[in-house]
Amino acid sequence: MSLRIYVSRDAGAIAVGADEVALKLERAAAKRGNAVEIVRTGSRGLYWLEPMVEVATANGRVAFGPVREADVTSLLEAMLADGPHVLRLGIAEEIPWLKRQTRLTFARCGVVDPRSLEDYRAHDGYKGLERALTMASEAILADVTASGLRGRGGAGFPTGIKWKTVAQTNAERKYIVCNADEGDSGTFADRMIMEGDPFMVIEGMTIAGVAVGASKGYIYIRSEYPHAVEAMNAAIVAARRGGYLGARVGGTHHRFDLEVRVGAGAYVCGEETSLLESLEGRRGIVRAKPPLPAHKGLFGKPTVINNVLSFAAIPFILAGGAKAYADFGMGRSRGTMPIQLAGNVKHGGLFEVAFGITLGELVDDVGGGTFTGRPVRAVQVGGPLGAYFPRALFDTPFDYEAFAARDGLIGHGGIVVFDDSVDMSKQARFAMEFCAVESCGKCTPCRIGSTRGTETIDKIRAGDHVAENIAVIEDLCNTMKFGSLCALGGFTPYPVMSALKHFREDFGPAPTRLQAAE
């Protein structure tokens, strides 16, 4: 019997040597004359243990990690004998970090072969679509609404209402668009899903097409994600071949097909109207709303535009899980959130959990603090447009409203951890500078405000009229927040103002800052 070994093909694992480990394993086995089958999966999301290697045993999959090339020979030995090894982590599913999660969206990620439609189906894949195909549009929409799912891209708009609007708008053509322009630093959940479980995104989008009466969908993926582009394209070809995309979806009269489009390095294209402009082949300039994309979206047609994670949550909900999904969470934040722990964190990775867990639990307990071993001073939640939170706010529960009440946002669920060597006025300056570089230029508060903001923070850092210039920044942030067309200009004040509010000691001439860091 041949040994079945699993090695991740996730970009995060490849970046730390997974390809080399897989190749070496294959060679070492061939040299010994052992028959092995190496399956390249997605990542389980325990990135500090990548490259993680798993082997199928009678008791389940036993994991080892982090594996270096030099470990391969002894590792193979241990796997063949089912014996001890210094890197042995035990049964993968029993690893506490994984076991304490609630994996609804990420249930298959790291488990299945993302290139195999058969593997997807063997792990409950396409059950949601199969049920949806037997239902009326209203019933599908009712399930999505009942689940309480809110857009996972950051804005948190109820998905059911969005879909219903498109379903009720009459047009000869409608579109389904997947926003896979995951540009926020500290977020990688979309990338992991596309690389590790791409059929789930396709299934979610297909259900959306069936529900609202759309026959064409686009997945707009950022160019910084070549592995995700490759994985999605391969999965689309396989789904078409399997009869799940095309003129007769699942053998029914529904027509639905998908196409991947690749972005070109513009952060603002993660904003939905800018993304639609880009898909139409134009500059990614933000559109004024209304009209909403649900009424006039891609090429002026009614369009469902959702984030990868929103579509990814749909198959579970439609497979009869609407109530089960809604039973997780707190307040108006229902279901689970795939949280991403990143930056200077000991145990970084993907942690899917019901809403309600506190920031402190996530950073200290789940994340294990910093990898530098220094104290955590600040965390940025929700990407470059998210607020910096000090330790004093670590009791904030992970919930849309709870974060909003403390002048923050959960965004796409990314948490970037900083230790006490961070200079918060530098981080505030970066937020303004990033906005200046990435602004589409349509509205003045964002285009000009961000440049003036960068200059003014430079003055503060140089000790030039500190108090007066801080007042200028506060005023400027107010203008940007309320006067910008989209979230880029509108949310850049979050990191700036939170840094100013919670870390005022860092805003002044250099000597004060250096003392503050001591």
Added chain:
Amino acid sequence: MTVYEPWDAARGTEIIAEHTHLEGATLVILHALQEAFGYVPEPAIPMIASALNLSRAEVHGVFTFYHDFRHKPAGRHVLKLCRAEACQAAGGDALTARAEAKLGIAIGNTTPDERVTLEPIYCLGLCATAPSAMLDGRVVGRLDEARMDALVAEAQR
């Protein structure tokens, strides 16, 4: 290192024609041209405009809006360093400065011998294995001084 074709108008026309049937084809065509030639040669702009029935200004506008599109070839190797917050938190700024010093250029430039183009990138999505980089399409994470030095040396070869 990627090998590109030299610019050839007939080949350009062919590439453009392959994509004109697509909805909103401009970005797709710009990507395809850059993939073939390593950059988007200036004569291609009016060709795209004419094929898609757009004005030259519109196509030029799209071409210049996006960071990805090059108006001239890059160095033989392209080293992209992630400069976003997660990599900053993990010590990325110091490593960027180190790469700049080793190559003798500021980020955003190409070495005088045209061997290496050093570029910033705003997030590779490898934030849990930060700091990260990409050398000619190959991703590298958990950079430290030794790994960065090896990466720069590889780019210089």
